[in-house]
Amino acid sequence: MSKALDGVRILDFTHVQSGPTCTQLLAWFGADVIKVERAGAGDITREQLRDIPDVDSLYFTMLNHNKRSVTIDTKNPEGKHVLEALIQKCDVLVENFAPGALDRMGFTWERIQELNPRMIVASVKGFGPGPYEDCKVYENVAQCAGGAASTTGFDDGPPVVTGAQIGDSGTGLHLALGIVTALYQRTHSGRGQRVLAAMQDGVLNLCRVKLRDQQRLERTGVMKEYPQYPNGEFGEAVPRAGNASGGGQPGWILKCKGWETDPNAYIYFITQAPVWAKICNVIGKEEWATDPNYATPAARLPHLKDIFAEIERWTMTKTKFEAMQILNKYDIPCGPILSMKEIAEEPSLRKTGTIVEVDHPTRGKYLTVGNPIKLSDSPTEVTRSPLLGEHTDEVMAELGYSPEQVSALRTAGAI
Numbered sequence: 001m002s003k004a005l006d007g008v009r010i011l012d013f014t015h016v017q018s019g020p021t022c023t024q025l026l027a028w029f030g031a032d033v034i035k036v037e038r039a040g041a042g043d044i045t046r047e048q049l050r051d052i053p054d055v056d057s058l059y060f061t062m063l064n065h066n067k068r069s070v071t072i073d074t075k076n077p078e079g080k081h082v083l084e085a086l087i088q089k090c091d092v093l094v095e096n097f098a099p100g101a102l103d104r105m106g107f108t109w110e111r112i113q114e115l116n117p118r119m120i121v122a123s124v125k126g127f128g129p130g131p132y133e134d135c136k137v138y139e140n141v142a143q144c145a146g147g148a149a150s151t152t153g154f155d156d157g158p159p160v161v162t163g164a165q166i167g168d169s170g171t172g173l174h175l176a177l178g179i180v181t182a183l184y185q186r187t188h189s190g191r192g193q194r195v196l197a198a199m200q201d202g203v204l205n206l207c208r209v210k211l212r213d214q215q216r217l218e219r220t221g222v223m224k225e226y227p228q229y230p231n232g233e234f235g236e237a238v239p240r241a242g243n244a245s246g247g248g249q250p251g252w253i254l255k256c257k258g259w260e261t262d263p264n265a266y267i268y269f270i271t272q273a274p275v276w277a278k279i280c281n282v283i284g285k286e287e288w289a290t291d292p293n294y295a296t297p298a299a300r301l302p303h304l305k306d307i308f309a310e311i312e313r314w315t316m317t318k319t320k321f322e323a324m325q326i327l328n329k330y331d332i333p334c335g336p337i338l339s340m341k342e343i344a345e346e347p348s349l350r351k352t353g354t355i356v357e358v359d360h361p362t363r364g365k366y367l368t369v370g371n372p373i374k375l376s377d378s379p380t381e382v383t384r385s386p387l388l389g390e391h392t393d394e395v396m397a398e399l400g401y402s403p404e405q406v407s408a409l410r411t412a413g414a415i
């Protein structure tokens with residue numbers, strides 16, 4: 001079956017996590033992704049957090065599936081020529097270097113346009129134009145600067161970063177959307193364009209509900225679904241809301257049977273208004289369905305802590321999976337706190353290709369997260385990440401270089 005992005009060639013100048021997540025997605029949708037790396041070293045993540053000596057790390061392999069790897073020294077004059085040939089041949093250049101690095105290599109937007117006016121140049125940067133535009137940025141800096149850290153955690157503790165890589169992988173997703181949108185616009189404009197996804201912007205986009213709450217707080221001085229209500233205090237800025245739901249239906253994380261020894265024996269429980277009577281029945285508090293202090297969402301808000309304590313008395317008598325089964329019967333929204341071990345072993349995720357086992361020539365078999373976006377006419381087959389420079393000869397031949405020229409360039413240290 002053909003793939004959605006068949007025929008699209010990506011010059012992949014990305015490294016670490018944010019850029020590679022973007023180009024990996026494009027590869028999964030069928031684009032030919034040619035990853036440019038420095039000979040001898042390659043993407044720094046090949047050797048970071050290694051679990052097997054001298055073998056590409058899981059950090060690298062899990063972010064670079066379905067790509068080809070070529071080595072080019074882009075600071076070598078001959079290497080620059082090879083890069084120019086690639087720019088002429090490709091549709092999109094994706095990069096996430098520190099600000100200015102591409103220009104310092106000699107590949108300004110103007111130069112790239114000269115070489116290929118249809119080229120889309122897509123960049124991840126830490127910040128957009130402004131006071132921090134020249135800063136290097138990693139995941140947690142973006143989480144802090146994008147509003148996630150100040151709004152995550154508990155009121156009596158420090159700001160907390162989340163394990164979800166919203167700064168890196170989140171921005172990679174934003175960039176991928178920008179790229180396919182620019183490709184679509186090119187079909188009628190005939191021109192390339194620049195695409196920028198700043199990590200601060202990407203995180204803030206994902207924290208949109210917290211900017212909503214900031215304005216609600218400024219208007220009313222109180223947010224009744226936050227744990228600070230009714231006994232705590234609100235300050236000037238959106239506080240950390242613990243495990244409160246970000247939406248209009250109050251929720252919290254509750255202990256389940258076994259919580260004393262299992263750190264993940266918990267369930268997320270949402271007291272959705274339409275099923276309130278069913279919740280009351282399940283936990284044995286039938287009277288709350290008609291009690292004016294509990295019967296309506298507004299009446300419940302000042303009592304949320306007590307309500308969740310009562311529900312927890314019930315959830316503690318069930319495992320998280322038993323509780324799920326019972327609650328689902330009544331359409332009560334809830335979700336188990338799953339450990340990575342449980343997720344890795346979950347058969348349904350294997351079946352859908354969301355968790356995939358991949359074989360690698362030096363690493364052997366390992367698990368990875370497959371394409372989370374399923375297209376019915378463009379299925380994803382996850383193939384292993386390339387070894388460093390594995391496709392240099394193949395790509396050089398496609399660019400029209402003879403084996404003798406390739407060998408001369410290698411001797412000159414250009415590839």
Ligand code: COA
Nearest residue numbers: 016017018037038073074075096097098101104126136137
């Ligand atoms: N041949 C020759 N030189 C190469 C090369 C190649 N194939 N590939 C990269 N380089 C050079 C670059 O030109 C740059 O050189 P310069 O600084 O002399 O201009 C140098 O390698 C290092 O690039 P840089 O991006 O500065 O790497 P770093 O390891 O110092 O910084 C980041 C890493 C992630 C902090 C930085 O790239 C960054 O802020 N990126 C944007 C935001 C981002 O994506 N962050 C998330 C990462 S998950």
